[in-house]
Amino acid sequence: MNHNEVKNVDYGFRLSGKPILLYQDRSLAADESTHHMEKALRQMSMEYYTLERCLQCGICSSYCPVHLLKANESFSPRSFIQKTRLGLLDLSGDELWMCTNCGHCQMVCPFEIPLLDVMASLRHLIVEQGAGHVPVSIKSSIASIASFGNPWKEEPANRVKWIQESGISQSLGTEETPIYLFLGCFTGYDRRARQTAEAAMHILQTARIPFKIMAEEEVCCGDTVRRVGDFSTSEKVRKINRDIFLKNHVKQLYVFSPHCFNAFQDMFVKEPECEIQVVPLLELIFDLLHQGLIKLNTYQNTRVTFHDPCFFSKHRGIIDLPRQILDSMTGIERVEMEHYGKNSLCCGGGGGGIWRDIKKGERLSEIRLDEAINCGADILVTSCPYCLSMLEDAGKGDEKYRDIEIMDIFELIGKGIRDENN
Numbered sequence: 001m002n003h004n005e006v007k008n009v010d011y012g013f014r015l016s017g018k019p020i021l022l023y024q025d026r027s028l029a030a031d032e033s034t035h036h037m038e039k040a041l042r043q044m045s046m047e048y049y050t051l052e053r054c055l056q057c058g059i060c061s062s063y064c065p066v067h068l069l070k071a072n073e074s075f076s077p078r079s080f081i082q083k084t085r086l087g088l089l090d091l092s093g094d095e096l097w098m099c100t101n102c103g104h105c106q107m108v109c110p111f112e113i114p115l116l117d118v119m120a121s122l123r124h125l126i127v128e129q130g131a132g133h134v135p136v137s138i139k140s141s142i143a144s145i146a147s148f149g150n151p152w153k154e155e156p157a158n159r160v161k162w163i164q165e166s167g168i169s170q171s172l173g174t175e176e177t178p179i180y181l182f183l184g185c186f187t188g189y190d191r192r193a194r195q196t197a198e199a200a201m202h203i204l205q206t207a208r209i210p211f212k213i214m215a216e217e218e219v220c221c222g223d224t225v226r227r228v229g230d231f232s233t234s235e236k237v238r239k240i241n242r243d244i245f246l247k248n249h250v251k252q253l254y255v256f257s258p259h260c261f262n263a264f265q266d267m268f269v270k271e272p273e274c275e276i277q278v279v280p281l282l283e284l285i286f287d288l289l290h291q292g293l294i295k296l297n298t299y300q301n302t303r304v305t306f307h308d309p310c311f312f313s314k315h316r317g318i319i320d321l322p323r324q325i326l327d328s329m330t331g332i333e334r335v336e337m338e339h340y341g342k343n344s345l346c347c348g349g350g351g352g353g354i355w356r357d358i359k360k361g362e363r364l365s366e367i368r369l370d371e372a373i374n375c376g377a378d379i380l381v382t383s384c385p386y387c388l389s390m391l392e393d394a395g396k397g398d399e400k401y402r403d404i405e406i407m408d409i410f411e412l413i414g415k416g417i418r419d420e421n422n
């Protein structure tokens with residue numbers, strides 16, 4: 001096809017009020033550097049029409065955490081939308097990778113601009129079609145997920161080996177139907193995140209809840225890989241996991257991570273025939289405490305603050321549940337940071353942030369730790385393996401953060417379990 005002859009389609013893009021006419025076909029134009037953006041816009045023309053609704057009010061930018069970092073002061077979702085609209089976004093730079101997919105911009109936008117879909121579509125063009133720059137660490141994580149089912153080229157068997165070695169018994173040998181737990185990559189392979197899973201399994205055992213983990217079979221949930229734009233790999237792991245769930249006749253799937261929760265919520269919306277209910281494990285443990293099936297000791301006068309994972313709070317509205325758990329613990333005084341609930345400050349780990357190498361002094365998690373110290377907390381508690389990792393990394397080797405402990409909520413509960421439960 002001769003591009004010069006077909007550069008005549010009005011997709012509704014305007015520059016200074018005049019239509020920008022684009023190629024009709026979907027092939028790359030001859031001059032790649034000048035036509036990447038045209039290609040991007042053509043491929044996401046649905047989203048592009050939606051972008052026309054953006055009035056450039058800037059509300060999104062005033063809530064975006066990225067510009068709080070000195071190095072990224074100029075980043076703003078408002079101008080991001082504008083540049084996309086005008087075809088001026090530079091796909092060869094780092095700008096597109098700064099977004100952590102926290103969802104704050106989309107949540108506050110009065111015109112419901114699907115900023116996260118736009119972000120994912122543009123990243124998709126870069127990742128799958130080579131239209132720009134992909135950070136090396138992201139490239140290697142997605143390649144590993146495509147080949148090994150996890151971001152670190154780990155053997156599938158290692159996902160479950162540590163559980164066998166730790167002596168945690170699944171299903172307790174009862175006749176009762178077990179609940180199914182989905183570990184996720186971080187909880188399966190990361191030493192620190194495994195401790196949170198161990199604590200959660202200890203709680204379940206205390207309450208005599210039989211459980212089963214399909215860890216040797218399960219693969220990455222696909223949330224982050226989709227958000228960085230690799231739709232093919234995300235689709236591949238989605239199908240593998242779906243088949244495993246169907247084979248095991250899973251009706252209810254309990255997940256540790258808010259990222260897995262989001263991925264499977266979206267997946268089962270697309271596949272209603274699966275009829276699987278996805279539940280955060282946090283919810284079950286709240287019920288067990290509420291029903292008195294787990295008894296806790298009195299904690300020693302401790303001030304605790306809760307860091308809301310964005311993928312629970314902003315993405316799914318789960319805000320009260322962890323606070324109700326903390327409030328039910330005798331001896332725990334809950335205090336809030338400057339930003340909390342839906343207005344919480346992102347740790348920087350979502351949307352591929354967990355795989356990026358970000359220099360000390362330029363991390364959102366450091367701002368978050370400062371907020372925790374400023375509110376006088378002894379312990380910063382969270383409920384997401386990404387948040388836990390980002391926050392702990394931020395505090396490492398820094399005297400300023402020496403006196404604040406960082407924990408997962410399951411660990412805090414586990415610490416308080418009374419012997420009389422057993």
Ligand code: SF4
Nearest residue numbers: 054055057058060109
């Ligand atoms: S809040 Fe919505 S309408 Fe306003 S600038 Fe941002 S994306 Fe555009």
Ligand code: SF4
Nearest residue numbers: 064099100102103105
């Ligand atoms: S999702 Fe979060 S980080 Fe990304 S542009 Fe929106 S507010 Fe900023």
